[in-house]
Amino acid sequence: xxxxxxxxxxxxxxxxxxxxxxxxxxxxxxxxxxxxxxxxxxxxxxxxxxxxxxxxxxxxxxxxxxxxxxxxxxxxxxxxxxxxxxxxxxxxxxxxxxxxxxxxxxxxxxxxxxxxxxxxxxxxxxxxxxxxxxxxxxxxxxxxxxxxxxxxxxxxxxxxxxxxxxxxx
Numbered sequence: 001x002x003x004x005x006x007x008x009x010x011x012x013x014x015x016x017x018x019x020x021x022x023x024x025x026x027x028x029x030x031x032x033x034x035x036x037x038x039x040x041x042x043x044x045x046x047x048x049x050x051x052x053x054x055x056x057x058x059x060x061x062x063x064x065x066x067x068x069x070x071x072x073x074x075x076x077x078x079x080x081x082x083x084x085x086x087x088x089x090x091x092x093x094x095x096x097x098x099x100x101x102x103x104x105x106x107x108x109x110x111x112x113x114x115x116x117x118x119x120x121x122x123x124x125x126x127x128x129x130x131x132x133x134x135x136x137x138x139x140x141x142x143x144x145x146x147x148x149x150x151x152x153x154x155x156x157x158x159x160x161x162x163x164x165x166x167x168x169x
Contacts, residue, residue, distance in 0.1 A: 006054035006063050006110065008117060013045045013067075023062045024051065031065075031100025032132075035154065044069075049094055052117040054101075054110055063105045066114030067098040068126070079129050083148030083160035089125055090162060096128040099135065112138045119143070125165045131156035139163075 013021065025041040028034060034041065045051070047070055054064035071079075076095070080087040096118050101110045115138050119126055128139055131153050136146070144161040151158050 004057050006056055006105070009053040009055060010117070011051060013048050013051045016051070020062065021045070024053065024065050027062060027065050027100050027102060028098045030103070033098045033100045045098070050118070052114050054105075054114065056105075061102075063102040064110045064114050065098060065100050066096065066111075066118040068118050068122075069095040069097045071095045076127075079127070079160055080148075082151040082158070085148035085160060085162075089164070090127055093124060093162075094122070094126050096126055096139075096163075099138075111135070112141065115139065115142045119163055122163075123166060126163050128161045128163075129153075129158050130161070131158045136161075 013024070016024065021042060022038065025038045025045060028041050028045070029036070029038055034044075036044070045067065049068040049070050052066040053062050055061065056063045071094070073091070076090070076093065077087055080090065096115065099111055099114050101114070119142055128135075128144060130136070130139070136159070139161045140146075142163065144163045147160045147162050
């Protein structure tokens with residue numbers, strides 16, 4: 001990878017300093033991943049399993065984020081029910097989410113890089129929901145399959161995507 005390419009950081013959100021935590025929450029908000037305020041996003045990120053960051057070489061500015069979320073059982077079952085899909089095999093599955101890239105860094109394949117960095121190490125199945133049509137191809141190339149029907153979300157039509165455990169792929 002070229003020296004000027006963003007470099008990766010993997011870890012827990014709570015291991016980041018307060019400035020970096022706020023930068024991540026701001027990127028998630030500005031990227032449109034969720035419409036909540038930064039103050040509402042911070043605790044949600046704090047409950048995540050793992051965070052993947054991309055930092056700009058030279059400045060250390062956070063330019064991309066992808067998160068492996070730890071959704072509640074109720075949230076998870078509601079998403080599968082909304083899609084009209086049986087949850088079998090995904091009862092405890094983590095969720096890929098909050099994939100966002102800084103506006104000035106779009107078009108460089110960073111979102112797809114983040115998706116792969118979050119899900120490729122997994123030994124279990126996972127799922128994602130999105131109302132962003134541009135994410136469909138990224139999810140598909142990372143081994144996700146669209147499941148069931150679309151449903152109306154707060155901003156648009158949502159779809160459910162699942163990625164089976166590695167032994168089933």
